[in-house]
Amino acid sequence: MELLNKIIPHVMANTSRLFDSILQTLRMTLWSGAVMFVCGLALGVILTVTKDCGILRQRVVSRFSTR
8 A cells, every 4th residue: 555655646545536437437338338239239130131141131231241
């Protein structure tokens, strides 16, 4: 603790704000990860279903998918 007080005294004086900031960062990261997971899953399903040998063939949409 003494080493941290010497290196970063302003941060160590406000440890409660530090922990709140860490929690906010984790919360934002989890939310953005969850949103991107849902968007990626939806896009993956759309591209898989509309490919040339898929259930709902759409040449316009399947152009964007990689095989």
